[in-house]
Amino acid sequence: MRLFREMQQHKLLTLKADILDYNDSIDYIIENKCSLCRFGDGEFNLINGGDVSFQTYNPLLANRLKEILMSCFDSSITSKNIKIAINRVYYNFSDWNNLIFLRFFEDYVFHNEEKLISFCSESYKYLAAEISQLYNLFKDYDFASYFEHIKEIWEKRDIAIICGDRIFNNIEYNIFDCANSVEYIYAPSTDAFDQYEDILKKTKEISKEKLVIIILGPTAKVLAWDLSQFGYQALDFGHIAKDYNSYMKKDPQNIENIQKFFDKD
Numbered sequence: 001m002r003l004f005r006e007m008q009q010h011k012l013l014t015l016k017a018d019i020l021d022y023n024d025s026i027d028y029i030i031e032n033k034c035s036l037c038r039f040g041d042g043e044f045n046l047i048n049g050g051d052v053s054f055q056t057y058n059p060l061l062a063n064r065l066k067e068i069l070m071s072c073f074d075s076s077i078t079s080k081n082i083k084i085a086i087n088r089v090y091y092n093f094s095d096w097n098n099l100i101f102l103r104f105f106e107d108y109v110f111h112n113e114e115k116l117i118s119f120c121s122e123s124y125k126y127l128a129a130e131i132s133q134l135y136n137l138f139k140d141y142d143f144a145s146y147f148e149h150i151k152e153i154w155e156k157r158d159i160a161i162i163c164g165d166r167i168f169n170n171i172e173y174n175i176f177d178c179a180n181s182v183e184y185i186y187a188p189s190t191d192a193f194d195q196y197e198d199i200l201k202k203t204k205e206i207s208k209e210k211l212v213i214i215i216l217g218p219t220a221k222v223l224a225w226d227l228s229q230f231g232y233q234a235l236d237f238g239h240i241a242k243d244y245n246s247y248m249k250k251d252p253q254n255i256e257n258i259q260k261f262f263d264k265d
Contacts, residue, residue, distance in 0.1 A: 018125045019088045022134065025127040026149050028083065029235070035082040035228035036235045037068055037221040038129040041108055044115060046218055054164075054190045055218050061193045064222045072124035082228040085127035089137075090116060098138045100253050132240040135247040136258055143247050147175065150240070154179045154213065160206045162199070162223065163215040163241075164189030171241055173248035176213070183210070192219040200226060213237050 020028060029036060042052040047066045051057050072084055089095050089105055099105060109116070120126075131150065135143055155178045165186040168174070176182050183206070187199045196219060203223065206212060212227055212234040214220035220236040227234035251257050 016122055017086070017091045017120050018122070019086065019091060020125065020127050021088065022128050022131050022146070023149060025085065025131050026153065028127060029153055032081075032083075033233050035224050035233055036085060036127065036237070037082065037224050038085040038127075038132065038236050038238070039065075039069055039221065040087055040129050041112075043069070043218050043221060044112065044119070047119075048115065052218065055193060056191055058193050061196075061218060061222065064225075065218060066119075068221055068225050069119055072121040072126075082225065083127050084124070085129040085131070086120060087130055088128040089130065095138070098140055100137060100139050101255065101258055132237045133243045135243045136239070136253070139253060147244055147247065151175065151178050153235070154211055156180050157211050158207075158209065159183070159211045159213055160185060160203075161213050161215065162187060162203055162220075164192065164217075167215055167241060171245050173245050175241055175244035187216055187219075192216050193222070196222065199223065203227060204230060206232070208232055211235070213240075215239075215241060 028034070042055075043065050045052060046055065046057060046062050047069070049057060049062070055061070069084065089099065090109060096102060096105065130137055134141055134146055154176060157179055158181045159176065159179045160183040161176065162185045166189045168184075185202055185206070188195060192199065199216075199219070200223065203212065204227075208231050212224075212232050214223050214234060214236050215238050216223065217238060220238055224234040224236040246257075
């Protein structure tokens with residue numbers, strides 16, 4: 001109650017960001033076959049001049065991320081063909097009692113509320129960025145139904161996965177096994193944006209009939225946006241393979257494992 005009273009005094013509670021819940025976000029992608037760019041604390045840090053563990057600050061990347069995020073304020077370039085996702089837990093405090101890593105979100109929201117307000121539009125309908133990592137976020141959830149639901153996006157489809165060259169090294173349970181076919185295109189696991197033009201050139205050779213799934217940190221947002229402009233359905237789905245693998249292995253949901261989960265591969 002003390003925490004809630006303190007948060008009521010902060011401006012963040014006055015921002016009524018319209019963010020679909022996790023199931024509705026998945027349904028939106030299935031029904032509209034849209035592309036997706038997800039923004040979390042790592043992307044906000046890069047935009048503000050910081051680093052993340054697998055991508056050092058790059059001014060061009062920071063500018064691209066900001067342009068994509070701020071597109072939500074321009075109705076002339078928003079469409080159902082590509083959606084922006086932000087963390088629902090930034091604004092939906094009813095989920096906080098279920099978070100594994102509550103202290104992180106407490107600190108992050110308090111210290112970044114002004115930036116979050118300036119970057120997020122009240123008139124845009126966002127998807128929930130957490131849809132790719134619920135097992136390593138919430139203590140209690142119907143994870144079995146969630147994973148079956150999200151698999152419907154690529155089930156029996158031909159897909160291409162663009163990912164870091166070490167992402168699948170330790171994956172025992174592959175969430176993409178239900179796809180009709182899977183093509184893998186590998187890129188650097190760290191500082192991928194430094195080779196962005198080469199990565200984009202390779203991915204543009206993929207058939208547009210295939211669903212493109214990108215697991216490539218902040219670079220995935222830019223790549224998903226650019227590929228959508230070329231007529232692809234491209235989903236920035238970082239962490240989904242590791243999250244499913246953690247669930248299937250029944251990894252303990254504790255702080256130590258969560259920190260390892262978000263370490264670079």
